Amino acid sequence: MNRIAAYVIRDLLRSRWTIAYLLFYLIVGYAVLFLSGDISRSLVTFLQIVLILTPLIGSIFGVMYYYTSRDFMELLLAQPMPRRSIFLGQWMGVGVSLGFSLLVGLGIPFLTYGALYEADKGPFILLLALGVALGFIFTGIALITGLITDNRIKGFGASLMIWLLLAVIYDGIFLILLMQFRDYPLEKFALIATLLNPIDLSRVILLLQLDISALLGYTGAVFQQFLGTQTGVLVAAGMLTLWLLLPAALIRRLARKRDF
């Protein structure tokens, strides 16, 4: 598995897409820091960018890489090695190289702006960590859609649909439910609904670390109270881990069952 991952990483680090992705973060990082000049405020901007882009790019890139490297995979499948290590290795490789782009692309602007010596170090590192985790989660999902269907259009569409579902539609339904049941106490519901969606969860965890959390008022206090406790942190971390384990299990299962 590790060797496959290493191959994939080596392959991807030389690819134009990874470099373009890295350059994008680099440029955006410098542009935002340069324009705002205020690291606390720019963190909110980065939060929005990272939370939209890492899942989106993960979804697109994961499925794209699966289909383009199909021939190579089939070659590997002929070799005496377990199937799961091929696909898990592929997942690992794509996730690591996307994470690398994020870490380097945003890390360099922050380091050069001296942010790591400031109080914003914690939230920034958390942002990168959550960004990498989200990248892994969505490349995993993308790989699953690839494994399910051979039809590229279908696979691509499904992968994007899942992204759209979790990034946008979920929040829409969430909001509609909040509006519909506004006469009831909704903190618990809001908390659970947030925990279930990795993008929302990452966003709230990060918002609570920033100045802007004061705007969340009473609801924010409820979240802070939960996520501030040890149980809360464990549950939040557990939910994110679950979102990593679920694709892993599915990939293993699909890889074993699938007829290539």
Add this chain to the structure above:
Amino acid sequence: MCPSCPISSLRAAIERAAAHDTIYLAAGRYFEHDLLIRKPLTIIGPREAIIDGQNKGGVFQVSADSFTLKGIAIRNVSFSELEENSAITLLRCTHYHLEDLHIDSVYFGILVENSDSGVVRNCVIRSSTSGTDEATMGNGIHLWKCENALIADNYVTGMRDGIYFEFVQHSTIERNVSKGNLRYGLHFMFSNHDVYRNNRFENNGAGVAVMFSRNIEMYGNTFIHNWGNNAYGLLLKEIYDGVIQHNHFIRNTVAVQNEGSVRIRYEENDFYFNGWAVNYMGGAYDNYFHHNNFVGNTFEVSYFGRPNNNRFEENYWSKYNGYDLNRDGLGDVPHYPVDLFTYLAHEVNESIILLRSLFVTLLSFAEKVAPVLTPDDIYDPTPLMNLWHWSDSTTSTSALAH
């Protein structure tokens, strides 16, 4: 007098002094508490003349007219459950004058009751030893039932309320700095016809509160970084007929929180980078906003219900994205400062948790293009295209220099 002079105790000196005498304190430490003064006196000393209350009670308790205290330092007045121990208590005084005092580690700083015509100027009041509990902390400068007071150029930090006015009429507060106080930087209750101008209120627990008062004028003050879950730059509660002009509201959770305000004029204020620039909780009538700058606020105006003749005219809104075809400096389409998410967050408190999510960003954009849900009865018919530049002459630089 001095610690080694024939008269070494301030208490003795006060007893021996005739009315209208002046007592000069030399540098040194004086251990005194509960000094009762019943005659007109002037007490002057350098900053090195330190009166130590040894946490045994208040220090000065004055009931006399024409009392003057200048220059000295006072420290160590402890919290008491029974009495409002303070460095200086003035009771039924007229023409009092307190100047250049350094007051440190006290329960109450300056407490003035039932007094008329006085000045508190250039004093520094701080409490570093105090707790974090509102109940066991006192106010910096506390006036109760007073008239014609002038509170100027003071620096208050680490107290409960920096400056507190209760039943105070016709008084002026100017060029003070009130910073890092546990509750309010400035607190008005039942006080009418007062002016405060060119003060700076920074990092206080809940900002400045003006409550149950009429005819308060607020000019050229700076409200900066009053940030937190329950913090406001300026809290207006049951206020009638005020003027708010030339103030700077910078990075407050809520710049102006309104809980019942009638006939307030907002002219030429700057609202920069606040969570909410103006938040109305109801009971707002006939407020008028003219030539204000709203820049980079997360929410510009939060207002619900009937418009009640609250009007906005010719303000600059950084979120405005209209156009100006005839180039008269005024946008051709109205600006609606209450945006969709403000509305949602007000309707259902919990929906604020979707702050900064992609869905809300998309929804707000869609609403901007084609409003369906956004309240449309609060709007600025003539938004400015460029920042409104008002002359800053009324804002003193001294308040900002601290």
